Amino acid sequence: KNEVEQSPQNLTAQEGEFITINCSYSVGISALHWLQQHPGGGIVSLFMLSSGKKKHGRLIATINIQEKHSSLHITASHPRDSAVYICAVDTDKLIFGTGTRLQVFP
Amino acid sequence: DVKVTQSSRYLVKRTGEKVFLECVQDMDHENMFWYRQDPGLGLRLIYFSYDVKMKEKGDIPEGYSVSREKKERFSLILESASTNQTSMYLCASSFYAGRGTDTQYFGPGTRLTVL
Numbered sequence: 001k002n003e004v005e006q007s008p009q010n011l012t013a014q015e016g017e018f019i020t021i022n023c024s025y026s027v028g029i030s031a032l033h034w035l036q037q038h039p040g041g042g043i044v045s046l047f048m049l050s051s052g053k054k055k056h057g058r059l060i061a062t063i064n065i066q067e068k069h070s071s072l073h074i075t076a077s078h079p080r081d082s083a084v085y086i087c088a089v090d091t092d093k094l095i096f097g098t099g100t101r102l103q104v105f106p
Numbered sequence: 107d108v109k110v111t112q113s114s115r116y117l118v119k120r121t122g123e124k125v126f127l128e129c130v131q132d133m134d135h136e137n138m139f140w141y142r143q144d145p146g147l148g149l150r151l152i153y154f155s156y157d158v159k160m161k162e163k164g165d166i167p168e169g170y171s172v173s174r175e176k177k178e179r180f181s182l183i184l185e186s187a188s189t190n191q192t193s194m195y196l197c198a199s200s201f202y203a204g205r206g207t208d209t210q211y212f213g214p215g216t217r218l219t220v221l
Contacts (some may be wrong), residue, residue, distance in 0.1 A: 004148075033209075041115075041194055041215030048209055086148070093164070095208070096148040 003027050006087050008095040013104050019074040021100045023087030026068065031090040034061050034072050037099070038083045046072070048090075077104045109133070110213040112197055118219045119166065125184040127216050129197030137182035139210065140164075143194040155180055187220045191221060194218075 002027045013019055023032070034046040047054050047061040049070075054061050058077075063070040075083055082104050087097040109198055113128035129138065137156050141164075143150040151164030153172040161172050169191060173181045180199075194217050198210040 041196070041217070043196065043198075043212035043215075044174075047210070086119075089165045092198075093151060093154075094149075098146055098148040 002097070003095050004087060004089055005096040006100050008100060009098070011100060013077050013100045013102070014080055014088045015104055015106050017077050017104075018064075019077050019081075019102065019104070021085050021087075022069060023070045023072070023097055025089045025095075027089065027091055027095070029089040029091055030062055032070050033088040033090065033094065034070075035086040035088060036083045037086060041084070049055075068106045079106055109205050110197060110199055110211050112195075112213040112216050114216050115214060116217050117209045118221065119187050120221055121188060124186050125187050125218065127180070127182040127184075127195055128196075129180045129213055130178055131199040131211070133199065134177065135199035135211075136177075137199060137208070138174065139167075139198040139200075140143070140180065141196045142166070142200065143196060144186065149196065152182065176203070192218060192220045209217075
């Protein structure tokens with residue numbers, strides 16, 4: 001069993017929809033990262049959080065340490081949000097999930 | 107803005123060739139990392155460096171070596187390339203805060219094909 005599991009693996013949405021991507025992990029962590037990877041490969045860090053909730057624009061990330069679960073929400077989704085979203089947990093190194101591929105259609 | 111650059115976006119090499127992948131960061135970061143990314147496996151750490159001339163093995167160091175002669179530059183070397191090293195290679199850097207406890211900034215990646 002992978003130490004970091006993401007769901008769903010693939011997600012399609014219509015522009016404007018509210019999107020949720022989930023991440024569950026089985027190890028003790030100091031923080032959790034959400035990353036975005038666009039076609040072509042470049043990865044951008046979206047959030048690093050160790051408790052509660054963070055918001056940046058239309059993106060919201062939450063974490064429940066007791067339940068070992070985090071969610072990434074996108075409000076009012078847009079085609080430019082189409083990307084792979086990766087969850088990574090921080091132990092003494094980063095352990096990455098396999099990513100959620102999101103496609104948002106106009 | 108932090109900038110992490112990699113020497114090539116695409117590279118095609120033959121089995122047995124020695125391959126150099128270079129990464130340069132411009133933010134005076136102590137930590138630098140090399141990952142490979144394969145479908146269905148996520149990113150896996152090959153090596154990382156927390157200071158000049160210092161290196162530590164990651165999860166999959168076999169078949170690879172690294173060099174960090176200057177703080178801004180971290181090189182990944184495939185001593186004798188094999189077809190199972192065909193992959194996307196990503197470099198990252200961060201301020202010193204242990205191996206992962208800080209935001210990592212990624213380069214654009216190098217897609218290496220070994221024939």
